[in-house]
Amino acid sequence: MWNEAGIPPAEMRMIATVIIVFCLGLGGLLIYAKIMGNGKKQKE
Amino acid sequence: MKNFLERLIDSALIRNFFDALSHKNIPATRKTFWYFFGGLTLFFCVIQGISGGLLLIYYSPTPQTAHESIQSILTTVPYGWLIRSIHVWSAHLLITSLFIHFGAGFFMSAYRTPRESVWISGILLLFLILGFAFTGSLLPWDARAYFATQIGTEIPRSFPVLGPFVVRLLRGTSLIGAESLKRLFALHVTILPVISILLILFHLIVNHKHGPSIADTADGRNAKQIPFFPEFLLRDCIAWLTGLGILLVLALNLPPLVGAKADPFVSAPAGIKPEWYFFPLYITLRMLPGAIMGLNTETLINILVAALGFAFLLTPFISHSSADRGGISFPKIAGAGILLYLLGTTIIGWILY
Numbered sequence: 001m002w003n004e005a006g007i008p009p010a011e012m013r014m015i016a017t018v019i020i021v022f023c024l025g026l027g028g029l030l031i032y033a034k035i036m037g038n039g040k041k042q043k044e
Numbered sequence: 045m046k047n048f049l050e051r052l053i054d055s056a057l058i059r060n061f062f063d064a065l066s067h068k069n070i071p072a073t074r075k076t077f078w079y080f081f082g083g084l085t086l087f088f089c090v091i092q093g094i095s096g097g098l099l100l101i102y103y104s105p106t107p108q109t110a111h112e113s114i115q116s117i118l119t120t121v122p123y124g125w126l127i128r129s130i131h132v133w134s135a136h137l138l139i140t141s142l143f144i145h146f147g148a149g150f151f152m153s154a155y156r157t158p159r160e161s162v163w164i165s166g167i168l169l170l171f172l173i174l175g176f177a178f179t180g181s182l183l184p185w186d187a188r189a190y191f192a193t194q195i196g197t198e199i200p201r202s203f204p205v206l207g208p209f210v211v212r213l214l215r216g217t218s219l220i221g222a223e224s225l226k227r228l229f230a231l232h233v234t235i236l237p238v239i240s241i242l243l244i245l246f247h248l249i250v251n252h253k254h255g256p257s258i259a260d261t262a263d264g265r266n267a268k269q270i271p272f273f274p275e276f277l278l279r280d281c282i283a284w285l286t287g288l289g290i291l292l293v294l295a296l297n298l299p300p301l302v303g304a305k306a307d308p309f310v311s312a313p314a315g316i317k318p319e320w321y322f323f324p325l326y327i328t329l330r331m332l333p334g335a336i337m338g339l340n341t342e343t344l345i346n347i348l349v350a351a352l353g354f355a356f357l358l359t360p361f362i363s364h365s366s367a368d369r370g371g372i373s374f375p376k377i378a379g380a381g382i383l384l385y386l387l388g389t390t391i392i393g394w395i396l397y
Binding site for chain 2: 006007010013014016017020021024025027028031032034035038
């Protein structure tokens, strides 16, 4: 299944990319929510 | 175990560390965006250290085994292709982020008193990182790596007095061979990392001591301040996640392959060119004639590059500006000219060669 250079097929790598970008994006959103929450607390 | 962790967190060293970070303030202005590139550069340095350490387990630095060991990393080591791809792409992103960090610092006059030590250590780190890139490029020992390093190590030869010594020091022999690979490998994995770690620590400590560079403008003076810990660090985390995302997208989808094994007895294949960050030097040498006013062009370029390096190193003392009032100064005009030249030659290198 893997090519001569030992690299998995493009479809597999694309799926991995989508999963990773989704997880990182979710992590980023959680941190952003925390920053917004901190800002609101400071205003109060 | 819990007791131990509690004691560790409560220890004076850790407490002082977090206290120091929470008392450090960062101005929240329109220019704050540019501050993230310092942290991003450090992030890619850490990635380089980890991925490089993993590659080191399987890499073998001799002309007989170097290429085979890279092939083995790609084909037989579990996820070896990914680790190598991350190492290569992280190097590109590190240099990009470093150039942006340097440019932002320059145009925001981050070299002003009392930050001279931060600036000088930063410029030295810029040269060291380019040194990492240069010494690492020979390690795959394929035709491109071999001939690009052969040409690259030839350039300093025409530098007055020191040139031949530098070439000899890098190569060990008259042409690139086993000795050169050993020397560049030693530089890449031990000498440069040790110097870089010490210099990065110094850069961070003096930066912490003197605080961030704040423009002496109405915008800068009246800027709202946010604590470094946790407010700025949280924003830094978003920058790191973005950097990690870009790195993984590139590493997963565009893994760099390795060419045919280097053979010193055949002629250089057509189209050999250096990495993009050396394009300005490469394009300049290609565009100019062999001699200018009777002087060897390579000698002139060598002197010019050294002078430029010193000029950037000594910018805090040349500028004599203790305040950035948002005006146009000579260093900024010269810097803008140099930036345009670097961008122009890099684009020409990409398109034409």
